[in-house]
Amino acid sequence: KRPVLFPLSNPPSRVECTPEEALLWTDGRAIIATGSPFPDVEYKHRKYKIGQCNxxxxxxxxxxxxxxxxxxxxxxxxxxxxxxxxxxxxxxxxxxxxxxxxxxxxxxxxxxxxxxxxxxxxxxxxxxxxxxxxxxxxxxxxxxxxxxxxxxxxxxxx
The missing domain is CATH 3.40.50.10380 (Malic enzyme, N-terminal domain)
Structure with missing residues (x-):
C-alpha cells in the first residue's frame, strides 16, 4: 500500500529520485526519507514534510x-x-x-x-x-x- 523510498545519494543532484517524483509515481502514498535535505512537497493540495535519513x-x-x-x-x-x-x-x-x-x-x-x-x-x-x-x-x-x-x-x- 505504501512503498518505502529512500533516495539517499549525495549530493542532491545525484539522487535516485526526488521526493516530488516519488509522490507522483506512487500517487502520494510513498514513505520517503532522503539523504540530503529537501524542502516540503505539495502534491494534490497536500503538503508532505520530507525527512532526512541521517x-x-x-x-x-x-x-x-x-x-x-x-x-x-x-x-x-x-x-x-x-x-x-x-x-x-x-x-x-x-x-x-x-x-x-x-x-x-x-x-x-x-x-x-x-x-x-x-x-x-x-x-x-x-x-x-x-x-x-x-x-x-x-x-x-x-x-x-x-x-x-x-x-x-x-x-x-x-
Whole structure:
C-alpha cells in the first residue's frame, strides 16, 4: 500500500529520485526519507514534510546510553531498541503526510529517549553492571549542555 523510498545519494543532484517524483509515481502514498535535505512537497493540495535519513538521530543516543552505563559492548539488541525508540517518535505515525523522522530541533530529546532504551537493553542483556534504577541518573550525569559565549565584532568607523 505504501512503498518505502529512500533516495539517499549525495549530493542532491545525484539522487535516485526526488521526493516530488516519488509522490507522483506512487500517487502520494510513498514513505520517503532522503539523504540530503529537501524542502516540503505539495502534491494534490497536500503538503508532505520530507525527512532526512541521517545517523544523527541514532548514534548520539546509542553512544550516550552505552557510555552512561559503561556497557562492555554495543549489541544488536541495543541497536534494535534504538531504532524502535526512534520509530515511535515518527510524525508519520499520526499524519501520513508527516516526516518519517522527528524535527531536527527535537534531536536532543529523542537522543535522551534512545539512550534510556539502549541502557535498559544493556542491563537486560547483562553487558553492564549498572542497575536499572540508576540508568536515568547515569544518563543525566553524562549529558553535555553546550553553552557558548556571544561575540560581537566591532568594526571601527573609517
Amino acid at each position: 545517523n544523527v538521530y541514532i548514534f548520539p543516543g546509542v553512544g550516550l546510553g552505552a557510555l552512561a552505563v559503561r556497557a562492555k559492548q554495543i549489541t544488536e539488541g541495543m541497536f534494535l531498541d534504538a531504532a524502535k525508540t526512534l520509530a515511535s517518535f515518527s510524525p508519520a505515525l499520526k499524519d501520513p503526510t508527516g516526516s518519517l523522522f522527528p524535527d531536527i530541533e527535537e534531536v536532543r530529546w529523542v537522543s535522551r529517549q534512545i539512550a534510556l532504551s539502549v541502557a535498559k537493553r544493556a542491563c537486560q542483556e547483562g553487558v553492564t553492571d549498572c542497575a536499572v534504577e540508576d540508568i536515568e541518573s547515569a544518563i543525566e550525569n553524562e549529558i553535555w549542555e553546550p553553552h557558548y559565549p556571544r561575540f560581537a565584532i566591532r568594526i571601527p568607523h573609517a
